[in-house]
Amino acid sequence: MCSHQPPCPSADSADREAACVVASRPEQGWSLLCNGAVVFDDTGELLPDGRTVEPNRPAPALV
Template sequence: MAATCSHTPQCPTAASPDHEAAHTVSGHPEQGWSLLCNGVLLFEDTGELLPDGRVIAPRRLAAV
């Protein structure tokens, strides 16, 4: 999937460490996910699916 960012300045790419800072182009909170303009699918459990198919596991806090 190609990046769809047309913002000025451009949003971080999917490969950037701050890729979660990109603008949301399609939000579906009822389904638990959002599509960012850099092609990243961001899930409400903090998991991510990158445009190249890589998965970033949810970041969970340690139980205290």
């Protein structure tokens, strides 16, 4: 999908979030990357093949 030079990371690579944003809907909390992945503001992801990546949230602080 990516036509950038050098090519952006694929949706299967660990650094997939480094791909360029091609569409953004900040009011809805998501962005489409040129590798086909959709990333959400909560850090969750939807990959082009339908797999999901759970949000990477920090552990709650102990009081």
